[in-house]
Amino acid sequence: MTGVERTLRAVSDLHVSYAENRxxxxxxxxxxxxxxxxxxxxxxxxxxxxxxxxxxLRERFAQxxxxxxxxxxxxxxxxTDPARGVERYQKLVALCRKLxxxxxxxxxxxxxGPGGPVRIAPxxxxxxxxxxxxxxxxxxxxxxxxxxxxxxxxxEYFLHPDPYPSRQAWCAARIAESERRLTEVAGDLPLVLxxxxxxxxxxxxxxxxxxxxxxxGTVRTADWHVRFGAAAVVYGHLHIPRSTVYDGxxxxxxxxxxxxxxxxxxxxxxxxxPVLPR
Numbered sequence: 001m002t003g004v005e006r007t008l009r010a011v012s013d014l015h016v017s018y019a020e021n022r023x024x025x026x027x028x029x030x031x032x033x034x035x036x037x038x039x040x041x042x043x044x045x046x047x048x049x050x051x052x053x054x055x056x057l058r059e060r061f062a063q064x065x066x067x068x069x070x071x072x073x074x075x076x077x078x079x080t081d082p083a084r085g086v087e088r089y090q091k092l093v094a095l096c097r098k099l100x101x102x103x104x105x106x107x108x109x110x111x112x113g114p115g116g117p118v119r120i121a122p123x124x125x126x127x128x129x130x131x132x133x134x135x136x137x138x139x140x141x142x143x144x145x146x147x148x149x150x151x152x153x154x155x156e157y158f159l160h161p162d163p164y165p166s167r168q169a170w171c172a173a174r175i176a177e178s179e180r181r182l183t184e185v186a187g188d189l190p191l192v193l194x195x196x197x198x199x200x201x202x203x204x205x206x207x208x209x210x211x212x213x214x215x216x217g218t219v220r221t222a223d224w225h226v227r228f229g230a231a232a233v234v235y236g237h238l239h240i241p242r243s244t245v246y247d248g249x250x251x252x253x254x255x256x257x258x259x260x261x262x263x264x265x266x267x268x269x270x271x272x273x274p275v276l277p278r
Contacts, residue, residue: 004031004032005032005113005114005277006032006033006034006035006036006062006113006114007030007031007032007035007036007113007114007274007275007276007277008035008036008038008111008113008115008116008120008192008274008275008276009030009035009036009037009038009061009270009272009273009274009275010037010038010039010040010194010234010252010254010272010273010275011028011037011038011039011040011254011255011256011271011272011273012039012040012041012042012069012196012234012235012236012237012254012255012256013040013041013042013069013236013237013239013255013256013257014039014042014043014044014053014256015042015043015044015071015256015257015258016043016044016049016052016053017044017045017046017049018258018259020259021256021258021259022053024256024267024271025053025056025057026056027271028057028060028271028272029060030060030061030062033062034062034113035061035062036061036062036063036064036065036109036111036113036120037057037060037061037063037064037065037272038064038065038066038120038122038192038194038234038254038275039054039057039064039065039066039067039101040067040069040194040195040196040234040235040236040254040255041066041067041068041069041070041071041072041196041236041237042069042070042071042072042196042236042237042255043066043069043071043072044071044072045071045072045074045076045079046076046078046079046080047079047080047081047091047092047095048080050072050092050095051095051099054066054095054096054099054101055099058099058100058101063102063109064099064100064101064102065101065102065103065109065120065122065194066096066101066102066103066122067103067104067122067123067124067194067195067196068089068092068104068124068196069196069236069237070153070155070159070196070215070237072092073085073088073089073092073159074154074155074158074159075088075158075159075160076158084160084162085160085161085162085163085164085170086162086163086164086170087162088160089124093105102120102122103122104122104123104124104178108120108121108122108181108185110189111192111276113276113277114276114277115231115275115276115277115278116276117189118189118190118191118192118231118232118276119185119188119189119190119191119192120191120192120194121181121182121185121191121192121193121194121228122194122195123174123178123193123194123195124174124178124195124196125171125174125175125178125195125197125199125217125218125221126167126170126171126174126197126218127167127171127197127214127215127216127217127218128167128168128171128172128218128220129142129143129167129168129214129215130214130218130219130220131201131204131213131214131216131217131218131219132214133145133146133210133211133213133214134210139168139214142211142214143214145211146211146212146214149209149211151209151211151212153212153215155167155215171218175218175220175221182224182228183228186227186228186229187229190229190230190231191228191229191230191231192230192231192232192233192234192275192276193224193225193228193230193232193233193234194233194234194235195221195233195234195235196235196236196237197216197217197218197235197237198216198217198235198237198238198251198253199217199221199222199224199225199233199235200217200221200222200225200246200251201213201216201217201219201222202244202246203235203238203240203244203251203253204216204217204238206240207238207240216237216238225246225247225249225251226247226249230249231249231250231276232249232250232251232252232275232276232278233249233250233251233252234251234252234254234275235251235252235253235254236253236254236255237255238253238255239255239257239258239261240253240255241253241254241255241256241257241268241273250278252273252275254272254273256271
């Protein structure tokens with residue numbers, strides 16, 4: 001591999017419950033033996049599928065860093081494990097540790113390859129409905145508008161916040177813990193912030209159904225990319241893969257999405273997008 005440099009790559013929204021997407025997983029390969037891979041959530045809904053996918057990717061990449069999406073946190077009827085909420089998340093973390101995959105609960109790894117050194121900060125933040133539907137002023141009004149339009153996230157049925165009283169409360173706790181850890185390392189090294197949901201609202205402005213945006217993040221992280229010295233931000237969830245720049249910081253939406261989406265819009269040549277070097 002003379003002349004090929006090692007790369008920090010990222011992918012999200014693999015949704016391997018679809019057979020076509022499982023086939024795509026087999027195509028995700030490193031370009032160099034020391035490539036790292038960020039998996040920014042929504043691997044699938046079942047523990048067995050998540051273990052298969054992350055295990056396959058860990059066999060190929062020198063390091064894999066994972067954050068949960070909403071689909072991993074669902075407790076669906078056919079899942080063999082009934083764990084909900086925080087207990088479900090803890091089981092996902094334990095599964096990742098068995099596979100030697102880094103999670104938001106582990107020490108944050110440092111990428112020392114081209115474009116580094118940078119510290120990769122895998123975050124699990126959820127959302128709090130504060131990305132209000134345009135024309136509304138309260139969460140209650142925004143949710144009512146979504147229900148009237150029939151644009152309601154499946155999380156409302158399968159993503160349980162136990163033992164927290166609400167998803168907003170769980171989100172607040174995750175933000176507080178993540179903010180504490182980010183403050184501890186701020187100024188040490190540039191950061192690559194990784195979260196399934198976008199940290200800022202601006203990427204959602206191109207979405208067709210603005211009623212859905214309230215399930216896409218929180219206004220409380222709007223300045224984190226500047227405040228904590230991000231070299232890049234990686235996210236997924238929107239199924240609108242693209243590269244943008246906000247306040248001088250590169251943002252990478254790295255989702256694969258559902259087969260009906262990528263059949264229509266096509267797949268990029270590199271399924272796992274290079275994050276560093278740029």
